[in-house]
Amino acid sequence: MFTGLAVFVPYVGFGLGLCLATLAGLLQMAPSEALWMVAVVYGIGQLIESFVLTPRLVGERIGLHPLHVIFALMAFGQLLGFVGVLVALPVSAVLLVAIRRLRHQYQASALYRGA
Secondary structure, eight states: OHHHHHTTSTTHHHHHHHHHHHHHHHHHSOHHHHHHHHHHHHHHHHHHIIIIIHHHHHHHHHTOOHHHHHHHHHHHHHHHTHHHHHHHHHHHHHHHHHHHHHHHHHHHSHHHHTO
């Protein structure tokens, strides 16, 4: 339950969950088996969450295509590091609204209509 709450802070929830899952696995199984099982389950779960669920769910909410969500997170993360990952989606949503308004204003202008 604590891991679910910690997911709101990027990387903290994943890291804490991985540590707790590894500890639980070590307490229940042989060390090599526990590490292998936790790595496989967490790896598959993280891939599905990062590349399928989050881009679709977040993208639908803010109006971005899932590919744009992934690109924004990667680009802002590369440029600004951890802070970039935190601000990537809000800044991308603001830019999307600004671009849509500019396009709408341009299409309503006399220049676009050829008058």
